[in-house]
Amino acid sequence: MSERVADPFGRHAASRVRGLGLRAQITLALIAALGISVTLVAIAIDRLASRALEQERERAAQIAAEGAAAMIGRADAPEIAVDRVEHALMRPESVIGLAIVGDDGSVRSQRGEVGHGVIGEARLADGVVRVWVSSAIEGDGAGTALVRLVVLYAVITSLAMLVLCYALLTRLIVTPVEALTRASEQLAAGRGTARSPVQGAAEVQRLALSFNAMAEDLRRERAALVERLADLERATKELRATQDSLVRSEKLASVGRLAAGVAHEIGNPLAAILGLLELVRGGGLEPAEEAEFLRRIQHETERIHRIIRDLLDYSRAGADAPIGRADLGEVVASAVHLVAPQKDLRRITIEQRVPEELPRVRGEADALTQLVLNLLLNAADAIEGEGSITITIAEHDDQIALTVDDTGPGIAPEVRDRLFEPFVTTKPTGSGTGLGLAVCWTIVERVGGTISAEDAPSGGARFVVRLQRA
Known part of the structure; x- marks a missing residue:
């Protein structure tokens, strides 16, 4: 005959019991x-x-x-x-x-x-x-x-x-065995008050006493487990609240660092502009001096414009725009062509190791060009003189890896963990905004790729960008 038997966790499962009673x-x-x-x-x-x-x-x-x-x-x-x-x-x-x-x-x-x-x-x-x-x-x-x-x-x-x-x-x-069976089924079904009457032969009575003792221990364990679960739930709520508080604190800290970086990067050129304007307004300057002050005012104004533009690029890189397909080899060639005429890169050799017949990758050509430009300029700033930059593209399964190696001093340990955060830079004050790598990280994240930094075999820095095939 078939009976429904309850398992120790309160669930019921149909099992077939064969034989006579x-x-x-x-x-x-x-x-x-x-x-x-x-x-x-x-x-x-x-x-x-x-x-x-x-x-x-x-x-x-x-x-x-x-x-x-x-x-x-x-x-x-x-x-x-x-x-x-x-x-x-x-x-x-x-x-x-x-x-x-x-x-x-x-x-x-x-x-x-x-x-x-x-x-x-x-x-x-x-x-x-x-x-x-x-x-x-x-x-x-x-x-x-x-x-x-x-x-x-x-x-x-x-x-x-x-x-x-x-x-x-x-x-x-x-009769005692049937009563013991009913009590065990009730206990398995979750009824903690189930007890077996102590009756019948001496052996059956000892069995009933053992069952009642086991049931009492199980009730105590279940009560303790419920209490521990309640404590765990309270601890989980407290942990979740602490995590939320930490997230809010981190957000506030990020906002604070962003505001401090913006204030620092824009405050210095604004102070210089104000000082130069005061000198121009005071008069008594030679035409050459006045022209030099105006040129410096224009330079500081362009510097502020560049900072604001980088901030806009950083914020817009994650916009919900369609993601297209791009030829990474053409992107690299275009970026190298754009930076080659710059004065700071005249003593730097740029080597391209790009295989032919590369598959296209996910991303817009303009955004990826900006990504490669930022990596090249970052490498050029790190070299500060003669050196070389090597750009390598290789296929790995369903990904395309873009590697940029330089012969600079490498990555400073104090900024390694925060390298892709906004306004993180090792350059002297006024020499960089610290937004270039942050923009790179945002562009790569938007197209579903990854970017990482490590030490290059040559002793400089190596940046590895992994993009998905289109």
């Missing part, structure tokens, strides 16, 4: 044992009764033979005595044959069926008399009835013992 098994075992016992008793009684009847026939044959010998010994004429014996003893239900045998083995007289049934023998003066008694003498019916009565008594006694044993086993074993 404890009651049915005990009943079948008792019936089988008592049936075998009754059968053995009936066989034993039948054997004993048969043996008793056989002995009774032997005694009857011997008595008949002795009686015949006595009658023949008292008679004057043996032949007449034999006739009398035959008339007195031979009946269909008892003696069926009679013979007188001499000492020499000769048969003197013979009557009835000789050689059948049970034989009895008695001594004569000059021979023996032999009497044969039927195998079914009078009284066999009573013996058979007695056997049947004994067997019936044994069957009735066995049935009474069967009922008594069933009742005792049910009370001592079956």
Whole structure:
């Protein structure tokens, strides 16, 4: 039969339980044992009764033979005595044959069926008399009835013992086991108050006591687990609140660094512009000096414009614009062509290692050109003199890797972890905004790529950009 059994975690799963129940098994075992016992008793009684009847026939044959010998010994004429014996003893239900045998083995007289049934023998003066008694003498019916009565008594006694044993086993074993089973099912279903009554045989009582102790331990463990889960939930909420607070603090810190960087980068040229304007307004300057002051004012103004433009580029790089496809080889060639005429790169050799037939990558050509330009200018600023920059493009599975190596001093340890943050730079004040690499990171992130910095084998810096195939 199929029963639904609950697992230890409260879930219910259908499982098939095969076989008979404890009651049915005990009943079948008792019936089988008592049936075998009754059968053995009936066989034993039948054997004993048969043996008793056989002995009774032997005694009857011997008595008949002795009686015949006595009658023949008292008679004057043996032949007449034999006739009398035959008339007195031979009946269909008892003696069926009679013979007188001499000492020499000769048969003197013979009557009835000789050689059948049970034989009895008695001594004569000059021979023996032999009497044969039927195998079914009078009284066999009573013996058979007695056997049947004994067997019936044994069957009735066995049935009474069967009922008594069933009742005792049910009370001592079956009922307590069923109660223990129900309690275990309730406990498995999540009812912590489940208990098994302590009843039945001593072993079953000990089992019930052990189950109740286990159930009590399980209830305590479950309560402790619930309490620990509640503590964990409170701790999780506190941790989440702490994380939110840290995120807010980090955002505020980022905003603070951004504001400080903007104020610092724009404040210096503004202060210079104001000072120069005051000098121009004060008059008394030579035309050459006034032209120089105006040129410096224009230079500082362009510097402010460049800072604002870099900020705009940084903020716009993550805009939700469509992402196209670009030829990375053409992008590199265009960027190198743009920076080659600059004065700072005249003493720097730019080597391009770009294979032919490159697959296109995800991204807009203009944005990727700006990415390569920023990396080239960053490398040129790091070299500060003669040196070389190597641009390598290689395919790796479904990605295209762009590597820019320089022969500069490498990456300073103090800025390695914050290299792609805004306004992070190792250049002197007024020499850079610290937005170039931040813009690179934003461009690469938007197209689903990655950018990282490491030390180059030549001792300088290496920037690796990995872009996805289009």
